[in-house]
Amino acid sequence: MADLYPYNTLRVHAKCNNFFEINSINELTNINLTDQYIFLGAGANILFTKDFPGTVAKINFSGIKVIKETDSEVFVEAAAGQNWHELVMWSVDHNLSGLENMALIPGTVGGAAIGNIAAYGGNQEDVIVNVQTPNLKIQKSECQFSYRHSYFKNHPELLITSVMYRLSKNPLPDTSYHDRYTSLAAELAKIATPPYSAKDISQAVINIRKSKLPNMDQVGTAGSFFKNPLISKDKFQHLSSSIQNLQWYPSEKLSYHDETQIPETVKIPAGRLLDELGWKGKTIGHVSTSPNQALYVINLGGATGQEIYEYAELMRADIKKNFDMDLEYEIQII
Secondary structure, eight states: OEEOGGGOTTOOOOEEEEEEEEOSGGGGGGSOTTSOEEEESSSOSEEOSSOEEEEEEEEOOOOEEEEEEOSSEEEEEEETTSBHHHHHHHHHHTTOBSSGGGTTOOSBHHHHHHHTOEETTEEGGGTEEEEEOSSOEEEGGGSOOBTTBOHHHHOTTSOOOEEEEEEESSOOOOOOOBOSSOBHHHHHHHHOOSSOOHHHHHHHHHHHHHHHSOOTTTSEEEEEOBOOOEEEHHHHHHHHTTSTTOOOBOSSOOOOOOOSSOOSEEEOOHHHHHHHTTOTTOOBTTEEEOSSOTTEEEEOSSOOHHHHHHHHHHHHHHHHHHHOOOOOBSSEEO
């Protein structure tokens, strides 16, 4: 049995019956489809609470290539095992816009498509053209993208081999993001002058993320543990009476909105709710959260996957008790 400790960013020990790495699409034939199996990218969005009684196949094949371009756009195909942040950096180095607000998100291109990532006003689904599997090309309209969800989450047996993106040759800056502590526009003003390039925006995002997120080189973490909860307008107004300056976001995407006209349903920041209950930097045994943001659960060293899960369940129970809402996990739990 193989130990999966080196292959998950939460740094927990868990074993699987069989483990192998896929370095090219041709090696997919190594998978025994009669066995229980999962595909693994960077292991940045998964928590192993126990051993896995099957096969784990780690996707390593990477690469970025231009498929076609027009006067205003470039169509780029990235392999599923391609490091996501490296793809973002490649795009801004080539003066292409569309991915820059999602800089420094851990994981791979395949994982990004499955989780439908978004950050700081940027949404991956806005630039995806199609997703390729070994036998099928799935168009964006068929991917069933919604908040942190996709068709592929319901069909883990489908292996993503590559994703095509439509990127713009013209800067399309979105600098609207801000929260209680940070503002993308303010960070940009420190490092550049308008008109901002895609690279300027990516650097501002990197600066903000580094100031808030735990360092994966130093501690075990999987980034955001929970989805932002969707609540009614009435519930939001009730919470706003006790939580000062509580922000809201549109129900589908996480671009920041500050209009006075609140829709009937909104998303609110899960991290803010956890902060209100004192979970920021709270340590129980070998598990904690970031001292900067309670949404990021940390393995301080030596924690088991079960210990991390039990810590997260205490967080969920606290939110349920105090705010009467159920936090949904963003990470995959095995």
